[in-house]
Amino acid sequence: MSRIFYQYCPLCGSDKISHALNAVDYTVSESSFEIWHCAHCTGRFTQNIPDESEIGAFYKSEEYISHTETKEGLVNRLYHSARKITLRSKQNWVKSAAKLKEGSLLDIGAGTGAFAHFMQQTGWQVTCIEPDEGARANAETLYKLKALPPEAFFGPEPAQFDVVTMWHVMEHVHNLHGYVEQIKKC
Ligand SMILES: [Zn+2]
Incomplete structure (x- = not known):
């Protein structure tokens, strides 16, 4: 390895x-x-x-909930209950930090797209980046979201967004400083 x-x-x-x-x-x-x-x-x-x-x-685990959305088992059921609360909190943080009620949002490391979907339902234009192919497929099936692989984000002139979010992502990426530099261009 x-x-x-x-x-x-x-x-x-x-x-x-x-x-x-x-x-x-x-x-x-x-x-x-x-x-x-x-x-x-x-x-x-x-x-x-x-x-x-x-x-x-x-x-690659059936139990990796942010990629699979599994609701089996007590811990995963608790996760789904807690997420209903945290999605609303995140939405409030985004709106107050951006001082916008609606706008365009790039969610990096979108997983199955639960947060992006939540924002979309309240009028935001969302774009999702997610490296895991299975999670991207789940985003499409569950929320009709077209999640893009990271290569789409690392073009020379990235699209412009009002807000860029990375929830529980920085500890997972190899190219941490590369992401930060690219986000500055958005
Ligand atoms: Zn250090």
């Missing part, structure tokens, strides 16, 4: 990084991952991560 070993903190670029603890991936691989600590920015990150060509396998 191809792994990426960080010599520097992926958040701030400092070389003051060291091993902090180990964490087991109980959901899919049952393998152990090292969590490293940055003494400069206090950020923590997974060390020796699978590269972009292999990371997809770690999300």
Whole structure:
């Protein structure tokens, strides 16, 4: 397996990084991952991560709810109940931060499109970016949303949006600074 070993903190670029603890991936691989600590920015990150060509396998679980929408099991039913509340909170944050009641929104890491759909129902123009093919297919089936792969976002002149959202996304992307730079152009 191809792994990426960080010599520097992926958040701030400092070389003051060291091993902090180990964490087991109980959901899919049952393998152990090292969590490293940055003494400069206090950020923590997974060390020796699978590269972009292999990371997809770690999300291939029937229980990975943000890609599958499964309602089986107590935890997943609780997730759906909590999400009804958080969708409304997120919508309120977006409207107050943008000072807009309606507008255009780019949701990066849209999963199955629940948030984008919620915004669309209240009059927002939404565009979804999602790397997982299965999640994109679920977005289309569940919400009739056309989610695009990340390549569509990394064009030289990205479309302009009133709001860009990334919910629970930054900790999942390999190219964190690349995303931030591209978002600045939107
Ligand atoms: Zn750092």
